[in-house]
Structures are given as structure tokens and as C-alpha cells.
Amino acid sequence: xxxxxxxxxxxxxxxxxxxxxxxxxxxxxxxxxxxxxxxxxxxxxxxxxxxxxxxxxxxxxxxxxxxxxxxxxxxxxxxxxxxxxxxxxxxxxxxxxxxxxxxxxxxxxxxxxx
Numbered sequence: 001x002x003x004x005x006x007x008x009x010x011x012x013x014x015x016x017x018x019x020x021x022x023x024x025x026x027x028x029x030x031x032x033x034x035x036x037x038x039x040x041x042x043x044x045x046x047x048x049x050x051x052x053x054x055x056x057x058x059x060x061x062x063x064x065x066x067x068x069x070x071x072x073x074x075x076x077x078x079x080x081x082x083x084x085x086x087x088x089x090x091x092x093x094x095x096x097x098x099x100x101x102x103x104x105x106x107x108x109x110x111x112x113x114x
Contacts, residue, residue: 020050020053021050021051021053021054022050023044023046023047023049023050024044024046024047026043026047028047028050028051028054029054031043031047031051033051033054033055033060033061033064033068035051036048036051036052036055036068036071037067049080049081052071052072052075052080052081053081053082055068055072056072056076056081056082056083056084057084057085057086058084059084059086059088059089059096062088062089062090062091062096063090063091069090069091076102082099083096083097083098083099083101083102084096084098084099085098085099085100086098
């Protein structure tokens with residue numbers, strides 16, 4: 001039995017290490033996203049950032065009320081968050097740029113001054 005527990009602990013540690021949403025001992029992908037609305041939600045700044053990134057990566061922020069999408073877009077614009085790797089669409093069907101598209105646009109904007 002003790003051997004199985006050791007293996008479970010190692011597997012858990014490996015999962016946590018590979019999970020970009022695991023911050024300060026908490027898996028932010030398991031936290032309800034609506035907790036971001038609460039002022040005193042008990043999350044640290046890094047945990048909140050990870051939860052926002054999870055919402056952007058999964059596309060959920062674009063399907064919820066406008067406050068989520070606007071805040072996420074502001075954080076994407078100022079570099080706090082990264083664009084998602086997969087294509088998502090907002091509530092109205094507008095495409096959200098992928099990380100690669102955003103980098104390409106940034107490169108062309110800086111290169112040609114547009």
C-alpha cells in the first residue's frame with residue numbers, strides 16, 4: 001500500500017509541475033471563474049492571473065458577460081496575459097487572435113510602423 005501511495009504522490013507532483021494553471025499550491029483550472037468578480041476572493045495576484053489565463057486559453061471569458069471579455073482584452077493588450085494557442089470566437093462570432101497571429105501582427109506593426 002505504501003508503494004502505491006509513493007507512486008501517486010510522484011504522479012501528482014508531475015501533474016502539478018506540468019500544469020501552467022497550478023499556482024501556489026492551487027489548481028486554478030478547478031476554481032470557478034466567477035470568483036474573479038468578488039473583491040475579496042481569497043486569491044493571490046498570481047492565482048488570479050493564472051485563472052484569467054485559463055479563461056482566455058479555454059475561451060470561456062468570451063462567452064460570459066462583457067466584463068470578463070473586456071478585462072481579458074485589456075490584460076492581453078498590456079501584456080499581462082498571453083493570447084490563446086487555439087482559435088476562439090467571442091459571443092458575436094468575432095475571431096480572437098491566436099498567440100501566433102498576435103506575434104505576427106506585432107512583428108509587422110513594429111517593422112512597418114503601422
